Amino acid sequence: MHLKLLEIKNLNKSFDKKAILKDVNMEISSGKIIGLLGKNGAGKTTLIKIINDLLTSDSGEVYVQGKPIGVETKKIISYLPERTYLNKNMKVSEVIQYFKDFYEDFDAEKAEKLLKDLGLDINAHLSKMSKGMQEKVQLVLVMSRKAELYILDEPLGGVDPATRDYILDTILSNFNENASVIISTHLISDIERILDEVIFIDKGKIVLQSDADKLRKKEKSSIDEIFRRMFKC
Amino acid sequence: MDFTFDNNIPIYIQVLEYMKIYLISGVFQCGEKLPSVREFATTFKVNPNTMQKALSELESMNLIYTERTNGKYVTKDKASIAKLKDEYALTLAKSYFQGMKRIGLGKADSIKYLERIDDAFETTRN
Numbered sequence: 001m002h003l004k005l006l007e008i009k010n011l012n013k014s015f016d017k018k019a020i021l022k023d024v025n026m027e028i029s030s031g032k033i034i035g036l037l038g039k040n041g042a043g044k045t046t047l048i049k050i051i052n053d054l055l056t057s058d059s060g061e062v063y064v065q066g067k068p069i070g071v072e073t074k075k076i077i078s079y080l081p082e083r084t085y086l087n088k089n090m091k092v093s094e095v096i097q098y099f100k101d102f103y104e105d106f107d108a109e110k111a112e113k114l115l116k117d118l119g120l121d122i123n124a125h126l127s128k129m130s131k132g133m134q135e136k137v138q139l140v141l142v143m144s145r146k147a148e149l150y151i152l153d154e155p156l157g158g159v160d161p162a163t164r165d166y167i168l169d170t171i172l173s174n175f176n177e178n179a180s181v182i183i184s185t186h187l188i189s190d191i192e193r194i195l196d197e198v199i200f201i202d203k204g205k206i207v208l209q210s211d212a213d214k215l216r217k218k219e220k221s222s223i224d225e226i227f228r229r230m231f232k233c
Numbered sequence: 234m235d236f237t238f239d240n241n242i243p244i245y246i247q248v249l250e251y252m253k254i255y256l257i258s259g260v261f262q263c264g265e266k267l268p269s270v271r272e273f274a275t276t277f278k279v280n281p282n283t284m285q286k287a288l289s290e291l292e293s294m295n296l297i298y299t300e301r302t303n304g305k306y307v308t309k310d311k312a313s314i315a316k317l318k319d320e321y322a323l324t325l326a327k328s329y330f331q332g333m334k335r336i337g338l339g340k341a342d343s344i345k346y347l348e349r350i351d352d353a354f355e356t357t358r359n
Contacts, residue, residue, distance in 0.1 A: 033280050165278075173275050193238055194280050213243035213283070222240035 004066070005030045005149055005180050006051070011060030013046055013204075020046045022204040024060070030148070031177055033194055035212070035223070036184040038201035039231055044184040045082060047201070048153050052079045064149060075104070078147035082154050084138050088127040092120065092137055099141050111144035114170065132159050139167060143174045150181040156190055164190055189224040198223055202231060236277050248277055248287035256296055256307060257318040267297065267305040 006028040013021040021043050028034060038044050049055040051062060053069045064073040086095055092115065099106045115122055118136055126134055139155060152171070156164050172194055175181050185191055192198075198215065200208040207230070212223060219226050238247050255261050267273075267288075274284040288305060291297045295313060299305050308314065333343040 032282065169275075169278060172278065172280065177271075177281070189240060192240055193244055193278070196280055196282050213245055213286070216241065216243045220241065224240060 004028070005064065006182075007061075007063045007066075008051075009061040011047075011050065011062065012058045013050065013055065014058060020204050021050075021057075024201075024204070024206055026199060026206055026209060028149075028180055028182070028197075030180055032196040033171070033175070033181045033183065034197045034199060035188070035191060035195040036182055036199050036201060037186065037188055037223070037227055038184075039186060042201045043204040044201055045153055048079075048151055048182075048184060051151060052077060076148040078142050078145040078150045080139060080142040080150075080152040080155055082157070084134055086126055086134075086138065088134075089125065091123055091125050093122045095126070095137070095141065096122070099144075103145055105146040106141075107144050107146060110174075111140050114140045114144065114174075118166070132163055135159055136163065136167075139170060143170055146176060148179050150175060150179060152181065152183045154185055155183060156185060156187050161190075168194055188227055189222065192223040195223070200227065200230065238279075244279055245283045245286040245290070248279060248283060249290050251277070252287060252291055253296075253317060253321065256291075256314055257321055261307045263307055263311050263314060264309045265307050266303075267307065269304065 004027050006026070008024055008026045011021055011024040012019070024043075024047065036044055036047070046055065050057050051064070051069070053074060062069050064076060067073050090098070096108050096111055099111070100108050112122060115137070118140070120129075120133060120137060120140075126137065129137070135155075135158065139152075142150065142152070150171075155167055155171075159167065168191060171181060171183070183191060183195075192212065195212045198208070198210060198212050199206060215223065215226065221229075236251060238244055261267060268276075270281055270284050270288060273288070274281040277284065288297065292299065292305075295310075296308055296317065297305050298308060329347075330340065330343055333339075333346070338346070
């Protein structure tokens with residue numbers, strides 16, 4: 001049986017009478033890297049927060065492996081928020097302990113190895129690290145869980161191109177085959193190479209969901225180009 | 234080696250091209266066991282599903298084969314690799330001559346240029 005990893009049905013959400021998500025429907029299966037692509041304010045982060053149970057929807061249903069959103073689904077979703085929530089006064093080693101206590105599926109050895117590869121000092125305080133370094137630490141923590149679904153909200157935001165490459169490599173080599181990764185971004189050209197599928201979101205609506213290579217073949221251009229054409233201001 | 238990809242062309246097609254060159258140039262010999270899909274994906278820095286798709290294409294062209302539970306191997310048929318090499322070389326040669334034709338040079342002149350390049354290679358070597 002092929003169980004859907006993520007299923008969203010008729011999801012709606014508004015803030016102060018302004019509709020942010022309008023009748024969102026989507027399905028995601030296992031073993032894929034999916035790009036959730038949209039302009040600023042398209043509804044990407046709101047959608048992600050609902051999947052992570054940080055916001056409640058006005059109407060509609062969300063299921064992760066057939067289960068409604070809640071404690072059980074949080075156990076299998078590893079989420080990288082747009083902004084870090086870590087206590088800056090903590091040392092990296094303390095944050096690792098914190099994750100170990102918090103998540104059953106957290107692999108501390110793996111996290112330590114990845115941090116070492118990145119040349120990050122496990123005894124350093126987060127407050128003494130640059131923004132880019134803090135983002136790397138956060139990504140390492142998220143990718144060191146053995147989750148079923150990884151949701152990365154703008155993982156490439158403020159990092160340099162070399163680090164961007166490293167982050168993409170980390171994502172590619174660390175997600176397990178039965179899991180899926182959703183990456184939300186507007187920096188499409190940087191990540192489109194690693195995507196299986198793309199989902200375009202605009203003004204709170206899903207306007208396109210397709211296999212990335214099929215879309216390239218059909219339109220004879222890059223995902224970035226197709227996106228620019230579709231959402232020209 | 235660093236692999237560059239053109240985002241305008243399906244990635245698996247570009248991976249397929251790199252793989253063909255590997256087979257033609259003997260990086261992977263006839264009958265040799267290939268690295269796993271995952272290892273390849275890490276090398277090319279592409280999604281494992283994209284890699285799988287490129288390998289499936291090679292398999293449907295009978296250039297590689299899967300031994301159940303054991304992994305993937307390069308075909309034992311040397312003739313089919315030779316044929317691939319021949320086709321590839323012909324494509325490269327055609328595109329060279331087409332380029333020369335566009336600037337008004339015929340076959341004889343084009344060959345002269347090839348010989349001049351050959352001389353240039355010699356001088357740089359010495």
